[in-house]
Amino acid sequence: MRFAREGEGWPAPAKINRFLHVTGQRADGYHELQTVFQFLDYGDRLWFERLPGGLLELTGGLPGVATEDDLVFRAARALQRLSGYPGGVRITLDKRLPVGGGLGGGSSDAATTLVALNHLWQLGLDVHDLADLGLQLGADVPVFVHGQAAWAEGVGERLTPLDQLDSPWFLVLDPALSISTAEIFSDPQLTRNTRPLKIPAFLSGAGANDLQAVVVRHYPEVANALNWLSKYQPARMTGSGACVFAAFPEEAEARAVLEQLPAPWTGFVARGCNRSPLMERLARAG
Ligand SMILES: C[C@@](CO)(OP(=O)(O)O)[C@H](O)COP(=O)(O)OP(=O)(O)OC[C@H]1O[C@@H](n2ccc(N)nc2=O)[C@H](O)[C@@H]1O
Numbered sequence: 695m696r697f698a699r700e701g702e703g704w705p706a707p708a709k710i711n712r713f714l715h716v717t718g719q720r721a722d723g724y725h726e727l728q729t730v731f732q733f734l735d736y737g738d739r740l741w742f743e744r745l746p747g748g749l750l751e752l753t754g755g756l757p758g759v760a761t762e763d764d765l766v767f768r769a770a771r772a773l774q775r776l777s778g779y780p781g782g783v784r785i786t787l788d789k790r791l792p793v794g795g796g797l798g799g800g801s802s803d804a805a806t807t808l809v810a811l812n813h814l815w816q817l818g819l820d821v822h823d824l825a826d827l828g829l830q831l832g833a834d835v836p837v838f839v840h841g842q843a844a845w846a847e848g849v850g851e852r853l854t855p856l857d858q859l860d861s862p863w864f865l866v867l868d869p870a871l872s873i874s875t876a877e878i879f880s881d882p883q884l885t886r887n888t889r890p891l892k893i894p895a896f897l898s899g900a901g902a903n904d905l906q907a908v909v910v911r912h913y914p915e916v917a918n919a920l921n922w923l924s925k926y927q928p929a930r931m932t933g934s935g936a937c938v939f940a941a942f943p944e945e946a947e948a949r950a951v952l953e954q955l956p957a958p959w960t961g962f963v964a965r966g967c968n969r970s971p972l973m974e975r976l977a978r979a980g
């Protein structure tokens with residue numbers, strides 16, 4: 695039998711929200727956002743092997759999450775249903791990203807599954823079809839499917855590609871907490887009326903994370919992580935937390951700070967990418 699993790703696999707990179715403003719709330723309760731997504735050259739990895747007869751198998755899913763609920767499995771099933779493809783797949787997931795860390799790991803896993811299976815099954819769906827399908831799985835899935843760093847509005851699905859973003863080295867610190875996005879968005883004290891920002895203002899340094907104040911109030915560990923990292927460079931939370939990040943001009947500087955990280959925190963150093971590693975992989979697949 696062939697080893698399920700043979701070959702280079704497919705990357706499911708992390709994202710960070712370089713800033714995130716809450717500008718309003720829709721009638722259905724969802725919040726209107728402005729954010730900038732940038733990818734990191736660090737993340738999960740998935741392997742795909744064709745199976746006969748429509749079978750879907752997943753190895754390496756999250757402990758405590760039923761296979762049918764895993765975003766990888768749901769993405770594969772949604773694609774099978776949309777396309778009517780009669781075959782199946784065995785998927786192996788190597789999970790490296792913290793769950794509920796604001797790095798978009800679940801959404802990225804789902805996007806990689808859609809893009810890789812569209813290729814493997816030769817479905818010929820275009821990127822917009824895949825992004826529309828992805829949006830049904832989560833608001834962050836479309837940006838991972840498109841694979842371009844982007845300015846995002848709406849609930850994160852109205853995307854404007856940004857290729858002029860700087861690509862510093864990021865030190866990402868994981869305070870080892872899983873934070874529920876729903877809990878943060880439902881907090882009565884959340885600022886929901888930040889004035890809309892324009893792209894040039896962001897590129898000149900404006901912007902913050904409106905979710906950070908709420909998270910810091912409920913999770914002192916996130917406040918501690920921000921304080922610690924701020925000693926070296928300005929630090930900010932990504933998404934709804936719990937991970938925080940800071941930008942460094944040189945990789946060596948970021949790694950030197952990572953060396954100082956006090957236990958029990960963990961972290962990693964990665965480069966910001968304006969084109970997702972998933973797109974590089976797809977291009978190599980031909
Ligand atoms: C905040 C962001 C920023 O990138 O990322 P994460 O920190 O989760 O990675 C995303 O907008 C996360 O979007 P998404 O992945 O769809 O969030 P979900 O976990 O499905 O949302 C859980 C709940 O949060 C609330 N929610 C979510 C997004 C939004 N724009 N408004 C909301 O009010 C809703 O009550 C929703 O039911």
Ligand SMILES: Nc1ncnc2c1ncn2[C@@H]1O[C@H](COP(=O)(O)OP(=O)(O)O)[C@@H](O)[C@H]1O
Pocket residue numbers: 756759763764765766792793794795796797798799800801802803873875933934935936
């Ligand atoms: N393959 C997956 N990887 C991560 N989370 C998943 C996956 N499948 C389902 N989930 C669920 O998605 C939620 C967190 O998603 P994740 O992308 O890790 O966090 P965040 O949205 O904070 O970036 C958790 O509730 C988790 O149970």
